[in-house]
Amino acid sequence: MVRYRVRGGNALRGTAFIQGAKNAVLPMIGAALLAPTGRTVLRNVPIIEDVRRAVELAEAIGAYVELHESERTLVIDASKVNSPVLPAEIARRFRGSVLFTPALLHRLGEAIVEGVGGCNLGSRNLDFHYLGYKRLGAIVDEGETVIHVKASGLTGATLYLDTPSHTGTENLIMAAALAKGTTVIENAALEPEVLDVIDMLTKMGARISGGGTGFITVEGVEELHAVEHTVMPDRLDAGVFAMAAAITGGEVSLVGTGLDLGVVRYKLEQMGVEFHRQGAVLHVRCGGPLRPINIITDTYPGFATDLQSPMMTVAALADGTSYIHERIFDGRFALAGELNKMGANVEVEGSRAVVRGRTPLTGTQVTAHDLRSGIALVLAGLAAEGETQIDSGYLIDRGHAHLAARMRALGADITREISER
Ligand SMILES: CC(=O)N[C@H]1[C@@H](OP(=O)(O)OP(=O)(O)OC[C@H]2O[C@@H](n3ccc(=O)[nH]c3=O)[C@H](O)[C@@H]2O)O[C@H](CO)[C@@H](O)[C@@H]1O
Ligand SMILES: C=C(OP(=O)(O)O)C(=O)O
Structure with missing residues (x-):
């Protein structure tokens, strides 16, 4: 069984190499x-x-x-x-x-x-x-x-x-x-x-x-x-690294030819995250507090459902109440319960979630229920006090390559372990 351990508090800084999609x-x-x-x-x-x-x-x-x-x-x-x-x-x-x-x-x-x-x-x-x-x-x-x-x-x-x-x-x-x-x-x-x-x-x-x-x-x-x-760059992997920079108050340069974050970038900008393109490199930084946001997932060019869970973590760290409407899948809020274990205040009703931020997050043992709820918990761990242990990490490995190594290169305190159970 794969387990990720994340100790929060470090601002992520440096260059993130975005994987193929x-x-x-x-x-x-x-x-x-x-x-x-x-x-x-x-x-x-x-x-x-x-x-x-x-x-x-x-x-x-x-x-x-x-x-x-x-x-x-x-x-x-x-x-x-x-x-x-x-x-x-x-x-x-x-x-x-x-x-x-x-x-x-x-x-x-x-x-x-x-x-x-x-x-x-x-x-x-x-x-x-x-x-x-x-x-x-x-x-x-x-x-x-x-x-x-x-x-x-x-x-x-x-x-x-x-x-x-x-x-x-x-x-x-x-x-x-x-x-x-x-x-x-x-x-x-x-x-x-x-x-x-x-x-x-x-x-x-x-x-x-x-x-x-x-x-x-x-x-x-x-x-x-x-x-x-x-293979083209993975816009979901890129979105996650942009969010990691944002929630840790860091500054990350995303490298991945032709990368276009589309509506995810605009939503993060509304929250106070700054983007600056320099040729083929996209710089992301966030110096101040995050503002709350409304999100409706949709097929392209709408907000990608695969980034809804990571965005829920970002919303939990924003000052105020955010609203999320999931329109693609009828069971994609498994993250809410896990985030709440860490101190978030997320209420789910049907296809809608209300996220009341900002609540301080505290590391604890949580479980990835799917790939994107897993990576969203890694993000939560980066911003939490103490250690977050994320079980069922295989689900994260389904879609993110060498995650721990790439995040450690940016200064994150994260390890990936294989355990008996
Ligand atoms: C390997 C891959 O590319 N996976 C992506 C792909 O999944 P995937 O291709 O499975 O997603 P779809 O776009 O097919 O499904 C979206 C919605 O349409 C419904 N539906 C789909 C097909 C069908 O025959 N009947 C039907 O009702 C599904 O139940 C679901 O509610 O697109 C999803 C939506 O962007 C992403 O979250 C996945 O990461
Ligand atoms: C839903 C996803 O993947 P898959 O369709 O491969 O299960 C995803 O990548 O978030």
């Missing part, structure tokens, strides 16, 4: 499996547990994969993919496993999904994915635990997503890329990670237009080929 690299690994020959090279790969699970899953279906950790590079040869089964013991440990289905459908004519994991955030349906595959001509057998998708060739169609699902959009683009004819996906996701995946698929030979507009058109091609691609 988890939510871009996982679909890219799925995309690499579409190429029947050659070797795909992915650069700026975050060394996170989800990537390790994706490597294991790719190997389980017959791909040859090299993960060069110090070079942050993945090499994938999918020429020998031979098993349609996504085994439960790996697939249930991360959400990205769902992104392997299109490659299996195209390469082997079927995918047997024994389970899909990911953060426990309430209902996380996959109906848009399966309805989309059906409209493209697949047969989908939804058993109680195992889902069997079969197709002896897909044909383009018009698809519509009730809400712009992130992985749903990526999966349907990948399914359509090698389908016969034209597919139109309406109400498609606009997230920058989706656009990065489209860039990679386009280099592979896919014909995709409309990325970023909500209406994506895919003209099916005969074959896709292996390419080299550099």
Whole structure:
């Protein structure tokens, strides 16, 4: 069991190197499996547990994969993919496993999904994915635990997503890329990670237009080929480091080419955090007290739900009452109880939370319930009096690479331990 220990009180100062995006690299690994020959090279790969699970899953279906950790590079040869089964013991440990289905459908004519994991955030349906595959001509057998998708060739169609699902959009683009004819996906996701995946698929030979507009058109091609691609920076990792600087009264320079924090930056600015761009580097500092804030999570370009929990910690440290409305997931307030154990005053009612700050936080034993509540507790620990012990740290490692080392380089007092229990 992984446990983080954080002793609060140090202002974070220095340069934070932002990792490659988890939510871009996982679909890219799925995309690499579409190429029947050659070797795909992915650069700026975050060394996170989800990537390790994706490597294991790719190997389980017959791909040859090299993960060069110090070079942050993945090499994938999918020429020998031979098993349609996504085994439960790996697939249930991360959400990205769902992104392997299109490659299996195209390469082997079927995918047997024994389970899909990911953060426990309430209902996380996959109906848009399966309805989309059906409209493209697949047969989908939804058993109680195992889902069997079969197709002896897909044909383009018009698809519509009730809400712009992130992985749903990526999966349907990948399914359509090698389908016969034209597919139109309406109400498609606009997230920058989706656009990065489209860039990679386009280099592979896919014909995709409309990325970023909500209406994506895919003209099916005969074959896709292996390419080299550099994963975009992780805006969620960057947001966390910006918040760490803000709540500790520190000053951090974020390095990660092309980094754009969007609405998160504007919200932090409203709270009194200062940003200053110098070429490719984004400086973040906060000298004074934090002001309270209102947040409504939404799909891009709205406030990312994945930063809602970290922002709850920041709100607990602001002078006054903040309001948070979670609109993407129906169970994403597990953090509130843990933060309250540390002295915060967070009240949750349905999809809304009221955070009454500023209350002094005191270190204690707390538990990560999902990746982002875990990192939010690390932030709380940085600002708390005494030691905070965060259990179930594996969930943090799912999405943040070398967290303790990167925070220690900024002056944080944080250690990562492996314990028996
Ligand atoms: C690996 C990855 O990229 N994970 C991200 C992705 O997850 P993921 O792609 O799973 O999230 P979605 O955008 O699909 O889900 C958002 C909402 O839509 C609902 N929905 C989704 C699909 C579907 O078929 N039916 C349905 O009802 C879900 O229950 C959820 O309430 O986007 C989320 C929302 O930005 C992020 O929090 C995750 O970090
Ligand atoms: C919800 C998240 O991830 P996943 O979809 O991989 O569970 C997240 O990154 O916060």
